[in-house]
Amino acid sequence: MASLLPSTSTLLSAYASLSTAITLIRTILCQMIPNLMRDYLISSKLFESLSLHFSPNFTFIIEDRWQAVDNEVFRAVEVYLPTRISPSSDPHNPEQNIAVSCKIIDEFQGMKLEWSLRSIEAKKYFHRESRYIRLTCKKSHRERVMQSYFPHIASTAQTIMSKRENLYIYTYDDKEASRWKSTVFMPTATFDSLAMEPKRKQDLINDLDTFVGRKEFFQRSGRVWKRGYLLHGPPGTGKSSLVAAIANHMRYNIYDLQLHSIRSDAELKRILTSTRKRSILLVEDIDCSPKVARDRPRIRNEQEEQGEEEQTYRLSPPDAGVPLSGLLNLIDGLWSSGMDERIIIFTTKHKDKLEPTLLWPGRIDVDVYMGYCTPEGFRQLADAHLQIKDHYLFAAIEDLLKKVSVTPAEVAHQLLNRGKPQAILDSFIEYLEMKRNGIEEAN
Numbered sequence: 001m002a003s004l005l006p007s008t009s010t011l012l013s014a015y016a017s018l019s020t021a022i023t024l025i026r027t028i029l030c031q032m033i034p035n036l037m038r039d040y041l042i043s044s045k046l047f048e049s050l051s052l053h054f055s056p057n058f059t060f061i062i063e064d065r066w067q068a069v070d071n072e073v074f075r076a077v078e079v080y081l082p083t084r085i086s087p088s089s090d091p092h093n094p095e096q097n098i099a100v101s102c103k104i105i106d107e108f109q110g111m112k113l114e115w116s117l118r119s120i121e122a123k124k125y126f127h128r129e130s131r132y133i134r135l136t137c138k139k140s141h142r143e144r145v146m147q148s149y150f151p152h153i154a155s156t157a158q159t160i161m162s163k164r165e166n167l168y169i170y171t172y173d174d175k176e177a178s179r180w181k182s183t184v185f186m187p188t189a190t191f192d193s194l195a196m197e198p199k200r201k202q203d204l205i206n207d208l209d210t211f212v213g214r215k216e217f218f219q220r221s222g223r224v225w226k227r228g229y230l231l232h233g234p235p236g237t238g239k240s241s242l243v244a245a246i247a248n249h250m251r252y253n254i255y256d257l258q259l260h261s262i263r264s265d266a267e268l269k270r271i272l273t274s275t276r277k278r279s280i281l282l283v284e285d286i287d288c289s290p291k292v293a294r295d296r297p298r299i300r301n302e303q304e305e306q307g308e309e310e311q312t313y314r315l316s317p318p319d320a321g322v323p324l325s326g327l328l329n330l331i332d333g334l335w336s337s338g339m340d341e342r343i344i345i346f347t348t349k350h351k352d353k354l355e356p357t358l359l360w361p362g363r364i365d366v367d368v369y370m371g372y373c374t375p376e377g378f379r380q381l382a383d384a385h386l387q388i389k390d391h392y393l394f395a396a397i398e399d400l401l402k403k404v405s406v407t408p409a410e411v412a413h414q415l416l417n418r419g420k421p422q423a424i425l426d427s428f429i430e431y432l433e434m435k436r437n438g439i440e441e442a443n
C-alpha cells in the first residue's frame with residue numbers, strides 16, 4: 001500500500017533542503033503566480049512535497065483533501081489530466097476519472113512532466129479512501145512548474161469547467177458514504193423561460209453578473225466574496241425554477257443541503273467545507289428547518305410534565321438535524337475563513353416565520369419575492385408554452401388574473417393542455433372563472 005509518510009531518517013536528512021525549498025517556493029508564489037493559482041497552491045498541501053535530496057527530480061504531492069476540505073489544485077489537475085490522455089477523452093466531463101497508478105506524461109514549454117494518481121485504502125471502516133497525485137519533474141524545472149505550469153493547469157481547468165455541458169446537483173448522503181453524491185442536473189428553466197417581471201429579472205441577472213466580476217472589489221474592501229439570496233413566495237410561484245435558472249446562467253453546480261439529514265454541527269462543518277467554489281449552496285424551505293433539535297430535552301420535559309405518553313416523544317426521530325441558527329453561525333465563520341466565491345440561496349414559503357437573525361445584513365443580500373401570476377407573467381408563459389405573443393382572448397385572461405390569485409405553476413399546467421391555442425385559452429378562461437366563483441362563494 002502506498003504511504004505518504006517518509007521515514008524519520010528521510011525526513012531528517014531532507015529537512016534542511018526542504019525548508020530552504022519551501023521558503024523559496026513561497027517567495028516564488030508570492031511574486032510570480034497569479035492570485036487565483038496562488039490561492040489554489042496555498043490551500044493545497046503542496047509545500048509538503050517530498051523531494052529526495054540527491055535525486056535529479058522533484059516530486060509534488062497533491063492530496064485530494066487537505067484538513068477535510070476538498071483540494072482545489074487536485075480538482076483542477078483532475079479536470080486537466082484527462083485532456084492529456086487521449087484526444088478522444090471528453091474534456092467537458094469533469095467526472096471522468098484517471099485510472100489509479102496509470103502514468104501520464106505531459107509536455108509543457110519543453111519540460112517533461114510525469115503524473116500518476118495513487119490511492120490509499122481506508123484503514124478503518126469509517127475512514128474514506130484517500131487519493132493523491134504525484135507530479136515529477138526535473139529539479140531544475142521546479143520553478144517553471146510553479147510559475148507557468150500550475151497556472152496553465154488552473155486556467156485550462158477553469159475554461160473546461162465553464163464550458164462543460166453538464167451541471168451537477170449534489171445531495172448529501174448520510175446513509176451510504178457520508179459525503180455529497182452527484183447527479184447530472186439538466187435544468188430546463190432559464191431566465192428566458194421564467195415568468196417574472198422583466199425589470200426584476202434583469203436586475204437579478206445584473207446582480208449575478210456583477211458578483212462574478214468583483215473578486216478584486218471584495219478583496220480590496222475586505223469583504224467575503226459571496227452573495228446570499230432569499231427567494232420567498234407561495235408554492236408554485238417559481239422559486240425552484242429560479243434556482244435552476246441561476247445555476248444555468250452562472251454554470252454553477254448546486255449543493256442541496258437538507259438540514260434534517262445532518263446529525264451534528266461537526267458533520268455540517270465537514271460537509272460544508274467539502275463543497276467547491278463557484279457553486280450554489282441551496283437551503284430550501286428554511287421555515288421548516290429542524291429547530292427542535294437543540295430544544296429536544298426541553299420539549300421532552302414539557303411533555304413529561306404534561307403527562308404525555310412517552311410514545312409521542314418517540315415519534316420524532318432521535319436526531320432530526322441541526323437548526324438553522326447552527327448553519328448560519330457556521331456559514332458566517334466559514335465564509336470569513338476563505339470559503340468564498342459562492343452563492344447561497346435560501347427559499348421559504350413564509351418569510352414572516354423566519355428567524356430575524358437570518359435577515360441580518362450580510363447574510364441576505366438580495367430579497368426576491370416570487371408572487372402569483374401577473375398579466376405580464378401570463379404573456380411570458382403563453383409565449384413559452386404556446387409560442388404566441390398576442391391573442392384576442394388575452395384581454396379577458398388578464399382581466400381575470402387581476403381578480404384571481406393563480407400561481408405560475410397552475411398557469412403553466414393549464415397551458416400544457418393539448419389542442420389549439422384557441423381551445424387552450426378558452427379552457428384556461430373557464431378555469432379562472434371557476435376559481436373566481438369559488439373565491440366569491442367563499443366570501
Ligand SMILES: Nc1ncnc2c1ncn2[C@@H]1O[C@H](COP(=O)(O)OP(=O)(O)OP(=O)(O)O)[C@@H](O)[C@H]1O
Pocket residue numbers: 193194195196233234235236237238239240241242349370407408409410412
Ligand atoms: N415563475 C415561473 N415561471 C415559469 N414557470 C413556473 C414559474 N413558477 C412555476 N412554474 C412552473 O411550475 C412548476 C413548479 O414551480 P416551482 O417548483 O419552481 O415552484 P416553487 O415556488 O419552488 O414551489 P414550492 O414552494 O412548492 O417548492 C415549475 O416546474 C414550472 O414549470
